[in-house]
Amino acid sequence: MGKNIVLTGSGGFVGSRFVRLNTNKYQIKTIPWQQLTESSLDLSDVETIVHLAALNHRMGKVPAQDYMKSNFELTKIFANHAKSNGVEHFIYLSTVKVYGEKNIDGRAFTEADTCNPVDAYGKSKLDAENALRSIESDSFKVSIIRCPLVYGHGVKGNMKRLIKLARSPFPLGFKGISNKRTMVFVDNLIALIDKIVEHRESGVFLAADDHSISTAEAIHMLRTAMNKKSNLFEAPGFVVNMIGMLAPGLRTRLFGSLIFDNTVTKKQLNFQNPYSSQEGFGSMILGEIN
Structure with a gap:
């Protein structure tokens, strides 16, 4: 049995998967x-803490003080x-929302x-990062992992909605949409956490699949994972513009780009993702079916 690890957020999407994959690898409390x-x-005899517990980003109104209390304080x-x-x-599992909501000049x-967070969630996570860095020392190393959208079996939020959309029998108007979004398969994220535990490397790291993908x-x-044809068509420009006027947030999520490059992370840790995006999507759908 390996290192003594304290895990927070074990009931969440990432935490529960971490426990399942690492029960025989670490002594997890x-x-x-x-x-x-x-x-x-x-916390006696604890070597490493993996802090996943957080009040995660939610659509709608969550008071800023709730984010600050849960994520920072x-x-x-x-x-x-x-x-x-x-x-x-x-x-510490942080978020790419500390950077803001869009890339600069692509x-x-x-x-x-x-970092330039634009919402209360991103600000609370950045404040937590800064608090951790302020107490870091030779005897107390801090590793910060900034995460984009995490997907896998049991995912909720935007990816769950996208799965529901893909399940529909209707053709979808995403053909020709050339946006790019960086995501990370949950098993790739956990492999990265394992690597950081192993190396005990401090610093800021980015979790990401090897390739950013478009909505199409x-x-x-x-x-494809559902054994269905893609059935995509190119939506007229006025439809996309109408979505932008009626629901700008939806347009950003469906047609906007937000990309990250974690080359430095992979080089510093000598890390390679064990799974491709296609394998991750396939595993996610297989889990949904079963």
Whole structure:
């Protein structure tokens, strides 16, 4: 049995998958939300903390103070307690939303780019990153993983809606849409976390599949995994413009681009994703079917 690891967020999408894949690899102790700020929390003999627990981004109105309390304040208290109890390595799952909502001049964001979050969620995660970096030392290493959309079996949110769209029997008007979005298959993300645990490497890292994909490519891979034809057509420009006027957020998610380049992460850790996007999409749909 390997390292002693404390995992938060074990009931979430990524956390539950981490436990399933690593039960025989690490000695994993899970801690629920309500115990993270307890001063009596026993972290003796813990080498590494993987902090996944968070109030994740939600469509609609979530008060900014809720994000700050859950993502910044809780993380700061927990990390300080961990450091004072001799924990050597703190791995924090952050978000690419710390960069903002769109690329500058079409250039992919990298690990070194300036952060400019535009919403309360992104700001709360960046504040947590900064708090962690401020207490980092030779005896308390901090690793920050910035994540784009994570997909896999059991996913919710935008990808769940895209799967529902792909399941429909109707032709879809995404042909010719040349947008690009960076995502990460959950098993690739967990492989990256494992690599960081192994190397005990500090710094900022980006999780990403090897190739960014368009909405049309995503629908094609989903329908292929469902043994269906892509059945895509090119929507007239006025339809796309109408979507933009009536639902600008939807237009951005369906037709906008947001890309990231994690070449530095892969080189620094000598890391390669174990799965392609096509394999990830296939696994996701297989899980949905079964």
